[in-house]
Amino acid sequence: MNFSLTEEQQILQDSAARLVGQSYPFERRQRDVSSATGFDPELWKQFADMGWLAIPFREENGGFGGEATELMLLMEEMGKGLVAVPYLATVLLFGKLVEAGTEGPLRDDLLTRLIAGQLQGSVAYMERQARYTLNDTCTRASQTPTGFRLSGEKTMAFNGPAADKLIVSARTEGGQQDEWGISLFLVDATAPGLELTSYRLMDGQRAAKVLLNDVQVKSGQLVGQENKGAALLQGVINNALPGLCAEALGLMTHLTNTTIEYTKVRKQFAVPISSFQALQHRMVDMFTACEETRSLVYRSVCSADKPDSQEHLRNLHALKVITGRRGKRVGNDAIQLHGGMGITDELDVGHYVKHLMVLNSLFGDADYHQQQLATLSLSV
Amino acid sequence: MDITFSSDDLKFRDEVRLFFANAAPEASQQLINNPGTYKQGVIQWQKKLFAQGWVAPFWPREHGGAGWSATQSYIYECERVIAQAPDVVPFGLKMVGPVIYTYGNSEQKARFLPGILNGSDWWCQGYSEPGAGSDLAALKTRADRDGDDYVVNGSKIWTTYAQYADWIFCLVRTDNSGKPQQGITFLLIDMKTPGITVSPIPSINGVDSLNEVHFENVRVPRSNRIGEEGQGWTYAKSLLAHERTAIARVADSKSRLDRLRKFASCELQGGRPMIQDEEFRARFTTIEAELMALEYMELRVLAAMASNRSPGAESSLLKIRGTEIQQALHELTIELAGLYGCMIADNDTSSADIGHSFGDQARKDFMYGRAATIFGGSNEIQKNIIAKRVLGL
Ligand SMILES: Cc1cc2nc3c(=O)[nH]c(=O)nc-3n(C[C@H](O)[C@H](O)[C@H](O)COP(=O)(O)OP(=O)(O)OC[C@H]3O[C@@H](n4cnc5c(N)ncnc54)[C@H](O)[C@@H]3O)c2cc1C
Numbered sequence: 001m002n003f004s005l006t007e008e009q010q011i012l013q014d015s016a017a018r019l020v021g022q023s024y025p026f027e028r029r030q031r032d033v034s035s036a037t038g039f040d041p042e043l044w045k046q047f048a049d050m051g052w053l054a055i056p057f058r059e060e061n062g063g064f065g066g067e068a069t070e071l072m073l074l075m076e077e078m079g080k081g082l083v084a085v086p087y088l089a090t091v092l093l094f095g096k097l098v099e100a101g102t103e104g105p106l107r108d109d110l111l112t113r114l115i116a117g118q119l120q121g122s123v124a125y126m127e128r129q130a131r132y133t134l135n136d137t138c139t140r141a142s143q144t145p146t147g148f149r150l151s152g153e154k155t156m157a158f159n160g161p162a163a164d165k166l167i168v169s170a171r172t173e174g175g176q177q178d179e180w181g182i183s184l185f186l187v188d189a190t191a192p193g194l195e196l197t198s199y200r201l202m203d204g205q206r207a208a209k210v211l212l213n214d215v216q217v218k219s220g221q222l223v224g225q226e227n228k229g230a231a232l233l234q235g236v237i238n239n240a241l242p243g244l245c246a247e248a249l250g251l252m253t254h255l256t257n258t259t260i261e262y263t264k265v266r267k268q269f270a271v272p273i274s275s276f277q278a279l280q281h282r283m284v285d286m287f288t289a290c291e292e293t294r295s296l297v298y299r300s301v302c303s304a305d306k307p308d309s310q311e312h313l314r315n316l317h318a319l320k321v322i323t324g325r326r327g328k329r330v331g332n333d334a335i336q337l338h339g340g341m342g343i344t345d346e347l348d349v350g351h352y353v354k355h356l357m358v359l360n361s362l363f364g365d366a367d368y369h370q371q372q373l374a375t376l377s378l379s380v
Numbered sequence: 381m382d383i384t385f386s387s388d389d390l391k392f393r394d395e396v397r398l399f400f401a402n403a404a405p406e407a408s409q410q411l412i413n414n415p416g417t418y419k420q421g422v423i424q425w426q427k428k429l430f431a432q433g434w435v436a437p438f439w440p441r442e443h444g445g446a447g448w449s450a451t452q453s454y455i456y457e458c459e460r461v462i463a464q465a466p467d468v469v470p471f472g473l474k475m476v477g478p479v480i481y482t483y484g485n486s487e488q489k490a491r492f493l494p495g496i497l498n499g500s501d502w503w504c505q506g507y508s509e510p511g512a513g514s515d516l517a518a519l520k521t522r523a524d525r526d527g528d529d530y531v532v533n534g535s536k537i538w539t540t541y542a543q544y545a546d547w548i549f550c551l552v553r554t555d556n557s558g559k560p561q562q563g564i565t566f567l568l569i570d571m572k573t574p575g576i577t578v579s580p581i582p583s584i585n586g587v588d589s590l591n592e593v594h595f596e597n598v599r600v601p602r603s604n605r606i607g608e609e610g611q612g613w614t615y616a617k618s619l620l621a622h623e624r625t626a627i628a629r630v631a632d633s634k635s636r637l638d639r640l641r642k643f644a645s646c647e648l649q650g651g652r653p654m655i656q657d658e659e660f661r662a663r664f665t666t667i668e669a670e671l672m673a674l675e676y677m678e679l680r681v682l683a684a685m686a687s688n689r690s691p692g693a694e695s696s697l698l699k700i701r702g703t704e705i706q707q708a709l710h711e712l713t714i715e716l717a718g719l720y721g722c723m724i725a726d727n728d729t730s731s732a733d734i735g736h737s738f739g740d741q742a743r744k745d746f747m748y749g750r751a752a753t754i755f756g757g758s759n760e761i762q763k764n765i766i767a768k769r770v771l772g773l
Contacts, residue, residue, distance in 0.1 A: 044600075093636070126719065128735050128736070129648045129651075130648075130649075131647065131648060131649035131654070131718050132649060132718060133649055133650040133651075135650075136648075136649075136650060136651065138387075153644070153735070155720075155734065155736070156720070156733050156734075176651065177650060177651050197729060197733055197734070198728075198729070199723060199724065199725070199726075199728070199729040199733070199734055200723075200724045200726070201722045201723055201724065202722050202723070202724055202743055202747075203722070208678075209725070209733065209734055209735060226743055267511075268513060268514045268515040268518070269514070269515045269518075270515075270518075273514075276760070278760050278763070279760070309572055334708075334752065335584075335750045335754075336754065336759075337752070338601065339513050339514070339754055339758065340508070340513060340537070340538045340590075340751075340754060340755075342750070342752045342754070343583050343584055343590070343748075343750060343754065344581055344582065344583055344584065344590070345582035345583055345584055345586075346581070350584035350747070354584075354722075355586075357714075357721075357722065358719075358722045361715070361718055361719050361721065361722060362719065363720070365715055367657075367659040367660070367663075367715070368649075370659065371658070371659060
């Protein structure tokens, strides 16, 4: 049993912490998210230069061969600094789908550019009626002599507005709720018939609604095997969850620390409000919430080498349940203990809370995962 | 013990229904929902209520109140919710109005009450200061006597809708010598007076309602002082209980619960409406049961008020549970919207463009709703009050 880091991992953590702590003040972040794409290309380049875009890819694909631990370290620091970059959309979803579902020169070309910071991606899977179920897919892919024709609507493609390429899920077979019959397609952002409506999310990142009006794709644009796209996508999402929750943990940690600091300097009734026991207990709860979440992040990182095991799946569901529930408490308490200041846009607290809320509703919220956990644990 | 309606009550209910059916509340509500037409909508609705004589039912009849019984107020609120009609804005009607008719002189009553009732004057509340939030008595904004005027210097913060206000009612310090609660005076200040500047404070829901109001050598005639100099704290405190009762917003929560039920029957997951989702049902009905308790808690307070006992520490209970229930509703609504609860509809993209009807509003409500446990005396402060005054701890 060993929860300590290797020297290399320590270096990664330190350099991520340095970037966040020293060259990424909140004002810069606010400027970045108000730009058209919601992030600063310079910062993305910096991520590439640091080798961070390569972390999750296999060495033979030009990657770092990093495991869940490296991702966790990087993303927790990103959370602490509320770093606005499309890491999840481009690297963890788009990039990992490319790695798993394409081959040869296409894969080499895409991953090389992606790792160099020269390619932005987005995965368009979510549909209006689906809520958190991946399988619920109406978008159709009909056979044509040379490939497929895609028609339908995806409501929320993260990083869609900046993406050079998208991976779109569509039904090649099966009924609306079936896992079987969903296929994934690589589509150019400029493909005829593809129409993007860009909008902002509350944490400043950009998403797009994607309309597909008879978009023509060749068979070579199929990502993974025909009809087996849902399982591939689910696997990639599962892979991203520990990192995603580590980022949430970083946000929670920052919220807890800022709140503790604020209550020490804010005086009411001639004393620091940190002297009130009612508030002390709340902050102890916040701290405990972070520790609980960290424990489950570690737990799922430890089982990540057996991605298809029941044990790992249970760990992931538990992680999303606890991160969702505790994250919500930490966010609410952080605002509450700041009083009126917590309601302002000027303070970073509200912005951390909003990003935390987005992360916690990505790929299913706590209630959703609790039901999934019940299915695994209480099947009769 | 019973709350069956008498035949007079039932007649009253019909009258209320008829009014709502004819008054087109939804048109005003639509204006209110849009920040650009918010003020217009509020005033439009208030004028309709005023014309009907129902704008301040809880005021004594001689000052323009409707003289309703507790039951009638309850009936009105129930019907208001069914009709989805707006509530009135509290600053004039529920806050400063009662102070003026209770502690003001006859000249002040004649001068200020009509504008409060008919909606021609917009009021804002100038209590909190950067250094005086929970500890309100620590307020520092000074008012120094100079001839027939006070000269006011200092800053108020979190002043809701000060940007629309014609008048501000303020607590100011006129004396530093005794206990902090002494030496506080209640002043009515015309927002057009030279020396007042209002600066907006952007808030986390993206809607501008909060402000800082700065006073620099602002001259306020002594005739704008309510009651005695140095007695402002007593006047303000008597009004805080009313404010807290109003903050419970039982009727509003009932209407939210209704809307939530409708949203949940349309929002699907795995092809099934969320209204069939077990987790959702458990959370929904927990809130429902809590709200049922709160409704009776409020009725008990209203009944006590109707028999002329002022709402005391019970109003703190209402405030705590009322705001907790509001937040639970906000939370369940935004979570029902799933990821669409994270989207922002703005000038560039509307909810319709994105394809989700209530996500954007759910987000705004959720974010602003965090303030409900902070303003009107934070919930922690309410608990301190109950511990001390009710439990004797
Ligand atoms: C949206 C909004 C609208 C508002 N509108 C108005 C308005 O129109 N006019 C106006 O005058 N004011 C208004 N306020 C101000 C409001 O009344 C204050 O925010 C409130 O009194 C809390 O003060 P504070 O913000 O300074 O927080 P603080 O007093 O600094 O409190 C910070 C935290 O410490 C806790 N705390 C403080 N003292 C204690 C204690 N003794 N024991 C335990 N916990 C404690 C609080 O509960 C809170 O969680 C508004 C506030 C908000 C958020």
